[in-house]
Each structure stands twice: as structure tokens, then as C-alpha cells.
Amino acid sequence: MSSQLRFDGKVAVVTGAGGGLGRAYALWFADRGAAVVINDLGGSASGEGSGRAADLVVNEIKDKGGKAVADYNSVEEGDKIVKTAIDNYGRIDILVNNAGILRDKSVANTSDNDWDLIHRVHLRGSFVTTRAAWPHFRKQNYGRIIMTSSVAGIYGNFGQSNYSAAKLGLLGLSNTLSIEGKKYNIHCNTIVPMAGSRLTKGILPPDMMEGMRPDLVAPVVLWLCHDSCSDTGSVIEAAAGWVGKYRWERTRGMTLRESTNDPILPEAVRDNWEQICDFNNSLHPKGNEASMLLGKVLQDLMEKDANRDAKLSPVEQALNWRPPPVKCQVTPREIILYALSVGASTGDKDGLRYLYEGDETFAPIPTFGVLLAQEALSQSNMITGGMPGFQVDLSKVLHGEQFIEIHKDIPTHGTLEASLNVVDILDKKSGAVIVTNVEVVDETGDKVISAQWSIFVVGAGGFGGKRNSDHIVPSVDAPKRKPDASLSYKTSIDQAALYRLTGDRNPLHIDASFAAMGGFDRPILHGLASYGISCRLVLQQYADNNPSLFKSMKSRFTSPVLPGQTLQVDMWREGNRIHVETKVAETGKTVLTGAYVDLKSVASAPAPVAPPAASTGLMSEAVFAEMKRRLDAKPEVGAKINAVYQWNILSNKKPAASWVVDLKAKPGDIYQGEPKGNKADCSLTLEDADMVALVTGKLNAQKAYMQGKLKIKGNIMLTQKLQGLLKENANL
Numbered sequence: 033m034s035s036q037l038r039f040d041g042k043v044a045v046v047t048g049a050g051g052g053l054g055r056a057y058a059l060w061f062a063d064r065g066a067a068v069v070i071n072d073l074g075g076s077a078s079g080e081g082s083g084r085a086a087d088l089v090v091n092e093i094k095d096k097g098g099k100a101v102a103d104y105n106s107v108e109e110g111d112k113i114v115k116t117a118i119d120n121y122g123r124i125d126i127l128v129n130n131a132g133i134l135r136d137k138s139v140a141n142t143s144d145n146d147w148d149l150i151h152r153v154h155l156r157g158s159f160v161t162t163r164a165a166w167p168h169f170r171k172q173n174y175g176r177i178i179m180t181s182s183v184a185g186i187y188g189n190f191g192q193s194n195y196s197a198a199k200l201g202l203l204g205l206s207n208t209l210s211i212e213g214k215k216y217n218i219h220c221n222t223i224v225p226m227a228g229s230r231l232t233k234g235i236l237p238p239d240m241m242e243g244m245r246p247d248l249v250a251p252v253v254l255w256l257c258h259d260s261c262s263d264t265g266s267v268i269e270a271a272a273g274w275v276g277k278y279r280w281e282r283t284r285g286m287t288l289r290e291s292t293n294d295p296i297l298p299e300a301v302r303d304n305w306e307q308i309c310d311f312n313n314s315l316h317p318k319g320n321e322a323s324m325l326l327g328k329v330l331q332d333l334m335e336k337d338a339n340r341d342a343k344l345s346p347v348e349q350a351l352n353w354r355p356p357p358v359k360c361q362v363t364p365r366e367i368i369l370y371a372l373s374v375g376a377s378t379g380d381k382d383g384l385r386y387l388y389e390g391d392e393t394f395a396p397i398p399t400f401g402v403l404l405a406q407e408a409l410s411q412s413n414m415i416t417g418g419m420p421g422f423q424v425d426l427s428k429v430l431h432g433e434q435f436i437e438i439h440k441d442i443p444t445h446g447t448l449e450a451s452l453n454v455v456d457i458l459d460k461k462s463g464a465v466i467v468t469n470v471e472v473v474d475e476t477g478d479k480v481i482s483a484q485w486s487i488f489v490v491g492a493g494g495f496g497g498k499r500n501s502d503h504i505v506p507s508v509d510a511p512k513r514k515p516d517a518s519l520s521y522k523t524s525i526d527q528a529a530l531y532r533l534t535g536d537r538n539p540l541h542i543d544a545s546f547a548a549m550g551g552f553d554r555p556i557l558h559g560l561a562s563y564g565i566s567c568r569l570v571l572q573q574y575a576d577n578n579p580s581l582f583k584s585m586k587s588r589f590t591s592p593v594l595p596g597q598t599l600q601v602d603m604w605r606e607g608n609r610i611h612v613e614t615k616v617a618e619t620g621k622t623v624l625t626g627a628y629v630d631l632k633s634v635a636s637a638p639a640p641v642a643p644p645a646a647s648t649g650l651m652s653e654a655v656f657a658e659m660k661r662r663l664d665a666k667p668e669v670g671a672k673i674n675a676v677y678q679w680n681i682l683s684n685k686k687p688a689a690s691w692v693v694d695l696k697a698k699p700g701d702i703y704q705g706e707p708k709g710n711k712a713d714c715s716l717t718l719e720d721a722d723m724v725a726l727v728t729g730k731l732n733a734q735k736a737y738m739q740g741k742l743k744i745k746g747n748i749m750l751t752q753k754l755q756g757l758l759k760e761n762a763n764l
């Protein structure tokens with residue numbers, strides 16, 4: 033016969049030991065030599081009332097010569113229960129969390145209190161009592177804990193939503209404690225008992241109660257708490273003299289994607305449901321095996337990716353690459369910095385529209401969208417080693433072509449998402465052209481920008497790839513006639529240094545030694561800087577500086593621009609398409625070819641403007657005198673006010689007019705003369721015709737304004753109003 037399992041010298045704490053299972057555990061422990069703390073509040077199955085059930089059990093043990101002490105604390109104050117053990121026996125070795133109550137109700141009738149009470153006693157009670165015992169277990173490098181779960185928790189039971197949730201919670205608690213306790217020889221197991229007790233009295237019939245006596249479960253708990261039992265994290269069911277063990281079972285499942293880049297769709301889950309749920313060859317994961325299995329799934333996918341990539345040519349690998357979408361932030365700061373870097377100025381007509389977030393029409397120059405799309409290229413390190421397969425030498429990278437289309441106004445604040453897709457890599461012999469599409473969506477998923485890059489990698493051709501692509505948005509040659517309009521912008525020597533701050537930090541644009549590696553004498557200007565400058569001048573010429581008239585822009589970069597050179601933008605209007613060719617004025621070399629800006633509509637059709645070099649730019653004395661004469665002619669008292677403007681008009685000479693007006697005046701009012709209160713200096717109250725005359729003194733005044741000789745400080749909304757008015761009165 034095998035030796036008897038003994039607990040001599042051990043101290044066991046059993047909660048809820050005044051009756052039923054707890055009492056049975058306590059009697060068995062005492063019988064096998066342990067000193068036992070008999071914890072019981074007393075009271076009924078639903079936790080009400082109090083009595084001294086614990087005393088009866090203590091007496092029963094003592095009568096048999098055993099050691100026991102009573103404890104009447106609630107498990108909600110489990111530290112006091114543990115203190116009873118320490119105070120009386122100086123230690124604690126075993127803790128059986130057994131105490132519990134019932135508050136059975138169907139879920140709809142379960143009150144917050146019914147829920148909380150059950151959780152407080154079962155789950156929280158076991159937790160606080162165990163936490164109080166834990167330091168003692170750790171110190172002595174020994175501890176045995178039992179959590180009490182229930183078939184109601186494992187399988188569910190009508191009317192026990194609170195109880196079953198708490199009971200399965202105890203299993204989770206036990207799982208974690210068995211892991212945390214391992215290195216301190218602290219074992220934690222879960223018993224799933226079924227026995228006739230105070231809790232089941234009245235639920236089970238008497239003969240069942242007898243067949244399911246608690247003392248038929250207690251020996252299982254004793255074994256689990258013995259030194260010689262190595263189990264921890266086990267779940268053992270015991271009832272009526274039958275004992276069994278639980279474990280998790282999981283189907284093999286299946287991976288619903290072929291590559292780490294693939295998404296999975298609900299339809300794929302539906303279509304494979306049978307296999308997902310097939311328990312043939314099932315697995316029984318333990319502990320962290322489950323996460324290891326999932327780790328293996330990912331590893332397999334990555335190996336598959338690698339194997340597949342290994343079989344692909346470098347070009348195919350690059351074309352298969354789908355880097356994750358990236359976030360791009362828009363704030364006025366980025367918009368303003370971009371506008372400055374492509375030459376917008378507060379001295380320009382409508383300059384504040386791009387440069388001042390307080391302006392009512394504040395908006396980005398549309399080509400700013402390229403910067404947002406470019407985030408997908410930068411953050412994926414596409415041309416700095418991030419793209420698999422086709423490798424790129426950064427010092428040989430030139431911007432070949434650019435296309436952008438704006439589908440929805442770019443917000444002035446917000447977060448957008450950009451995703452890229454390499455659509456072709458072309459072999460041009462003298463170089464390779466990487467064609468990349470980028471889509472930018474806003475927070476609602478609406479498409480805001482489509483962009484296309486053609487990146488020319490000098491010297492990377494000759495790999496045997498195709499020469500042409502259907503995916504490229506084509507450039508379109510300008511008409512053969514003389515340009516309809518031409519505007520110029522002299523770039524600053526620091527144009528590239530400024531443009532870099534918008535995001536493209538390619539050293540080609542600032543570092544002479546790096547530029548030399550690409551075969552350039554000096555750092556060259558970003559292609560996108562020339563692109564943005566050209567777009568800005570087209571909008572000035574044909575869109576009244578209104579960025580929402582912009583639809584799309586395409587350009588090829590045929591020759592580099594050096595910072596400090598003057599860009600001359602020649603334009604031809606064909607319907608809503610403005611063909612563009614940009615050249616360097618100093619050398620006559622074309623730098624942007626096949627370019628066009630498509631507008632939604634053309635704001636006005638001004639007469640062809642001669643290149644600026646031909647203009648004197650000065651407001652003539654005669655125009656100034658005429659303007660002043662008109663301004664000095666105050667409206668007559670009693671005249672109807674058609675419009676109210678508040679403009680301060682200054683010239684390089686002296687104020688053109690200094691008026692005092694009623695700030696409350698509005699169109700339709702009768703001009704009463706200078707008001708007494710509520711007045712503003714240096715403002716004008718003019719009838720429309722006079723206002724029109726002011727500016728139609730005409731192009732000369734406008735040009736003077738453009739060139740900073742005539743400064744108009746005013747509200748931009750009013751500028752627009754004035755422009756609308758000008759259009760209406762074009763014949764004046």
C-alpha cells in the first residue's frame with residue numbers, strides 16, 4: 033500500500049469552511065495533520081445573516097484531536113483571514129478559496145448589485161485573500177492555492193450570468209497565478225466541484241445530495257495541495273467519487289491569406305468556416321503555446337513571402353511591394369511653408385490667401401498635395417533602401433515626371449492617409465524610370481489626391497525591362513504658336529534650402545559633394561519647386577489665384593534648374609487646359625516640358641500679358657492724379673451707398689485719401705456725411721463706380737500694386753468682392 037499523504041506541520045486556510053465542501057476540506061486536512069483556519073461568516077446561501085458555523089467545525093476537529101481555529105471575516109477582507117493563520121500558527125501553506133454565495137436570476141432581472149455582490153465575494157474575495165497569502169508563500173518558497181470554479185462557469189447555466197462569469201474569472205486568475213508562482217514553488221489549481229451543500233440544498237433531490245457528498249470531492253483537493261503533486265494551472269472536475277481533468281482543445285484552424293500584405297475578408301471567413309471549425313487533428317495548447325502557434329503563423333507567412341520574392345525578378349519584387357499606408361498631417365504651418373518655398377509672397381495680389389491662416393480664403397497652393405502624397409514615398413524609404421528588389425542609388429535619382437489631381441479640397445487641418453503602389457519600372461537604357469502611384473484619402477475615406485511620380489535613376493537602365501508603360505499619365509506638347517501669356521519668377525539662391533524644409537531632404541539640393549556624385553557642378557533645385565512655382569503663376573494668370581479652380585497638373589522635368597535662376601513660365605490656353613513650358617530665362621533652356629494645368633474653369637480671360645521685362649511697372653503721375661481726383665470727390669450727402677469698403681490706400685507718396693466713415697454703414701444706406709461716433713480713419717466709403725474707377729485707373733494701378741509701389745491693406749474678402757465687381761463693370 034502506498035504511503036499516506038500527510039500535511040503535518042502545514043497550515044491550511046479554508047474559506048467558507050462552516051459547511052459543505054469547505055467543511056469537508058477542513059476535516060480532511062486536519063485529519064491528515066494540518067492546522068486549519070476555519071473561515072466562515074456564517075449565514076445563508078445568499079450571504080445573509082451570521083452565525084458561528086465555523087465554531088462547530090473547529091470543535092469537531094478539536095474533538096478528534098486536530099488543530100483548528102475559527103475565523104469569521106468576510107473574504108472581501110481576506111488579509112484578516114490570512115492574519116488569523118499567522119497570528120495563531122505563524123505561517124500559511126495552503127489556501128483553499130472556497131467561500132461563495134448565489135444570487136441566481138435571469139440576466140434581465142439581474143441588478144447591478146446582484147452582479148457586483150457575486151463578483152465581490154467569488155472573484156475579488158479569492159483575489160484579495162490570495163494576495164494577502166502571496167508574500168508568505170514567496171518568502172517560504174512554498175504555497176498551494178485552490179480556486180473554486182464551476183460547471184456553470186465552464187458551460188453556462190440558466191439564471192447564473194453573474195455566478196458563471198465570476199466562476200470562469202477564477203479560472204483565468206488561476207491560470208495567471210500558476211505562471212507567476214512557478215519560480216517560487218507556488219502552485220495554483222482550479223477545482224470544478226459538484227456536491228450537495230448549503231448552496232445546492234433545495235436544488236438537488238435528497239438521494240442526489242447523498243450521492244454527491246462533499247467528502248467525495250475533498251480528497252481531490254488534498255492531493256492537489258500536497259507537496260508531491262506537481263500540477264499547477266490544472267483544472268480538475270470532481271463529483272460523486274468521479275475525478276477528471278480539463279484541457280483546452282483548438283482546431284488546427286487555417287490561415288486565410290497568402291502573404292503578410294494580404295487583408296482578409298468576411299467572405300473568406302464564411303467560405304472556409306467548415307475547415308476553421310474542423311476538430312480533426314485538433315491541438316491542445318497550454319500556457320503561452322497559443323501565442324507561439326500564432327507567432328508560427330506569421331513566421332510561415334513571412335517565409336512564404338521571402339520564398340515567393342526569391343523567385344521573382346527584382347522588378348517583380350518591387351511591383352509586388354505594398355508598404356502600409358502612412359499618415360500625413362496638414363496644418364497651416366505646412367501649407368504656409370510650402371507656399372513660401374514656391375515663391376508666394378505677402379506682396380502678391382492675394383498673397384495672404386496662401387500665407388495667412390487668418391485669411392478667410394486661406395488654402396494651399398494645389399501642388400502642396402504632392403507633399404502629402406510624397407509622405408508615402410518618404411516614410412516607406414522607397415528610394416533609400418525600403419523597396420524590395422530593384423535597388424536605387426540615391427545620388428543617381430532625378431525627378432523625371434510628376435502628375436497630381438485634386439479630387440476634393442485639401443483640408444487646412446487634419447490627418448490624411450497616403451498609400452503607394454509601384455506600377456512600372458521602365459528600362460530607358462540611359463536610366464530606369466520607376467513609376468509610382470499614390471492615393472491620399474481623408475478621415476472619411478474620400479479620395480483627396482491622386483499623384484504619380486516618374487523617378488529617373490540615371491545609369492540604372494539596361495536590365496532588359498520594357499521601355500514604355502500604359503500606366504503613365506501622358507505629357508502633352510504645347511501648341512506651336514507664341515505663348516498666350518508668360519510670367520516669370522526669379523528663384524532665390526536659397527530656394528532649395530527653403531524647399532528642403534517641406535520634406536524632401538535629398539542632399540542633391542544642398543550638398544555640393546553629393547551633387548558632384550550625380551554629375552552636377554552645384555546643388556540643383558527640386559523639380560517640385562519649379563513645378564509649384566509654375567502652378568502658382570498659372571493660377572495667377574488664369575484662375576484669379578483661386579486654388580479651387582485647379583483640377584490637375586502634369587509635367588516632365590527635362591533639365592535641372594539652379595537656385596537663383598529665373599523661371600519663365602509660358603502659357604497657352606486651350607479651353608480649360610493651360611499648356612505650360614517653363615524655361616530658365618538666363619539660359620533659355622526648357623526645364624518643364626509637355627506640362628499642363630487643367631482647370632475646372634478659367635476665372636477670367638485677360639488680354640495677353642507681355643513678359644514683365646517689357647513693363648516699367650510704375651504707376652504714372654497722370655494715373656495717380658486721376659485716382660486722387662476721384663478719391664477726393666466725396667460722395668454727396670444723400671447719395672445711396674452701393675457698397676462699403678474699408679481699405680487703407682497708401683502710395684509711395686502720401687495717403688491717397690483720408691476719410692472718416694460710419695463703420696455701421698451698409699449697402700443701401702444713404703450717405704449722411706462724416707459720422708460723430710463709430711468712425712474709422714483712412715477708410716473709404718465709395719459708390720461702386722468710384723471704386724471701379726480706382727482700380728481701372730486701370731492695369732497700371734494693378735501692376736503698381738503687384739510690384740509693391742501701391743500698397744493696399746485690406747480685407748481679402750473685399751478684394752474678391754472688388755474683383756467680382758470689376759468683372760460686372762468690365763465695360764466701365
Ligand SMILES: CCCCCCC[C@@H](O)CC(=O)SCCNC(=O)CCNC(=O)[C@H](O)C(C)(C)COP(=O)(O)OP(=O)(O)OC[C@H]1O[C@@H](n2cnc3c(N)ncnc32)[C@H](O)[C@@H]1OP(=O)(O)O
Nearest residue numbers: 409410430431432433460462488538558559589590591592
Ligand atoms: C521622397 C521621394 C522623392 C521622389 C524622388 C525625387 C527626388 C528629388 O529630390 C530629385 C529632384 O528633384 S531632381 C530635380 C528635378 N529633375 C531634374 O532636374 C531632371 C531633369 N531631367 C534630365 O536631366 C534628363 O531629362 C534625364 C537625365 C532625366 C534624362 O536624360 P537622358 O538620359 O539624356 O534621356 P533622353 O536621352 O533624353 O531620353 C531617354 C529616354 O528617357 C525618357 N526620358 C527622358 N527624360 C525623362 C524624364 N524626365 N522623365 C521620364 N522619362 C524621361 C525619354 O522619353 C527616353 O525614352 P523613350 O526613348 O522611350 O521616349
